[in-house]
Amino acid sequence: MVKAKKTELRCEHCKKWFNSPLMFDNKNAFETANLKGNATECPYCKKITGCDKENMRVVFEDGIFAGDKILLIRILI
Numbered sequence: 001m002v003k004a005k006k007t008e009l010r011c012e013h014c015k016k017w018f019n020s021p022l023m024f025d026n027k028n029a030f031e032t033a034n035l036k037g038n039a040t041e042c043p044y045c046k047k048i049t050g051c052d053k054e055n056m057r058v059v060f061e062d063g064i065f066a067g068d069k070i071l072l073i074r075i076l077i
Contacts, residue, residue, distance in 0.1 A: 001026045001027070001028065002026055002027045002060045002061050002062050003025065003026050003060065003061050004023070004024045004025065004026060004027070004029075004030065004058050004059070004060055004061075005059045005060060005061055006019075006058070006059040007019070007020040007022060007023055007024060007056065007057075007058045007059075008020055008056065008057050008058075009040065009049065009051055009055055009056050010055045010056075010057075011042040011044060011045060011047070011049045011055075012047075012049045012050055012055060013042065013045050013047045013049060014042060014044050014045040014047075016042070016044045016045075017057075018042065018043050018044065020040075020051065020056060021040050021051065022035070022038070022051060022056075024058060026060075027058075027060050030058050033053075035051065035052040035053055035056070036052055037052075038050065038051035038052055039051055
């Protein structure tokens with residue numbers, strides 16, 4: 001099972017990326033999670049922002065990340 005290495009959110013207000021309070025053990029956990037209606041405070045602008053798949057990105061051990069619209073893209077490192 002491919003494990004998640006990093007989970008980030010993009011603030012809906014200031015557009016900066018920050019570490020998500022929601023973590024996922026693996027790709028399956030992310031893909032099956034129902035995250036609608038969650039919110040958290042942005043550490044930069046201090047405004048409440050949505051905490052769901054539309055403004056989230058997750059980097060997995062295999063170099064694939066998922067983000068808005070759950071597109072899978074190869075990251076070149």
